[in-house]
Amino acid sequence: MNNKLVEQANEWMQPTRFKDYGPNGLQVEGKSEVTKLVTGVTASLELIEAAANAGADAILVHHGLFWRGQEGTLTGWMRGRVAKLIHNNINLIAYHLPLDAHPLYGNNAQLAIHLGLQMRETFGDQNLGHIGFVTPGTQGAESFCINDLALRVERVLGRTPTVIAGDKSRRIGKIAWCTGGAQSWFEDAIYAGAEAFITGEISEPQAHLAKETGVAFLACGHHATERYGVQALGQALAEKFSIEHQFIDVDNPA
Template sequence: MVQRVQLEAHLATLLAVDRFKDYGPNGLQVEGRDEVQTLVSGVTASRALIDAAIEARADALLVHHGLFWRGQDGRLVGWLRERVARLLAHGINLFAYHLPLDAHAELGNNAQLGLRLGLLADARFGEQDLGFIGAADAALDATALAERVGQRLQRAPVLLAGDDRPLRRIAWCTGGAQGYFEAAIAAGADAFITGEISEPQAHIARETGVAFLACGHHATERYGAPAVGEHLAQQFGLEHRFIEIGNPA
């Protein structure tokens, strides 16, 4: 068991939250009970995940995508009211970490995705150093890389193969990081892996020859929260459970 304030302080230090300019607040977003023994982790603080945390008798919920984002009007109505009401009614603390959870060198989404894909970063790139890049671990082309991604994430990626060159350097940044493609190219990447694709990336891949793989926002970001959850379980003797709420995005 750990005090909520102690848990929050540990997470702030672990994830270096003060280093990041982000789209919403990182840390405790909804205050629940003072003591935490049972922790549930998940990707997004959806109503389905909150209901699953209630069923698991969680004292705290740790997610990547929290409830509050820049540009919201601040009213607790509709779907947002329903989520917050459930958390408050059951005394569940909601901890949310967006960019800090992407960036952590060992427990973050990028680091954990790299482990699953057999990729090891030796450098960072892009705004706030969120992108990871490293040498390919084998003789790969874009098609072989896409096959590996599909097998390990259980989801076939959208592949733009570029000029199908041998891949010497592979860059990646999870979630909605398609805007990092040009920075990855400038960093020397032969392929870039992320979650989403927008219209410009198809043209950039064709014109530069650098491969682009869109592997799913949720699919690429479901590993950081449980890794941090397991760390907290070991650090504080907590009961921890990761709950997967499927998402086709």
């Protein structure tokens, strides 16, 4: 493909700074000219089909096709996805951790903007955990409690979070967040002094930890928390190269 688009994306995302679970950047090469870019969370067959129907020349996703530990064969569902891309000559571009971490286009930065959180510091592996406060001046910021946070998540992300907390009317100041499947970061968030932790998924141990430490745990959906980074990056690329951009949300309850 005309590598300018990927070169620009790489320049912004700086994938070499990360130890990731899969390749970042161009994963499947398609046509050289890109006039329509479709973004989505995951390179699923449903997204690829929808993008092909929408006339996409390139698809930009957060969860690409290739991950450490895979068979490495183009069989079954993997063949189905790759065949659909190649048949339609569509480029597939993916950024995983770089797109979680980017200070402006990143999933964490964008989730904070959407939820009205002000970032102050980072914690944990590769600085992917974020800590901040409810932006002063936003609705009810002075007496912001766990219930308010849960309601805000529900309103903004369009899904009811799983909330593990004792007294949900308790006022909270320091809030930590990490999008996607970052439930195992809960302990780091607790040590960092957070009073509530927002991520996508929950596993069994976190429910106990939340009760025993008094730090609230909000599981807000892996997909739902990671919808925004790829849209921001896609929009920035579309503006830079004067191309069309469309985000396609293939909903996922997980």
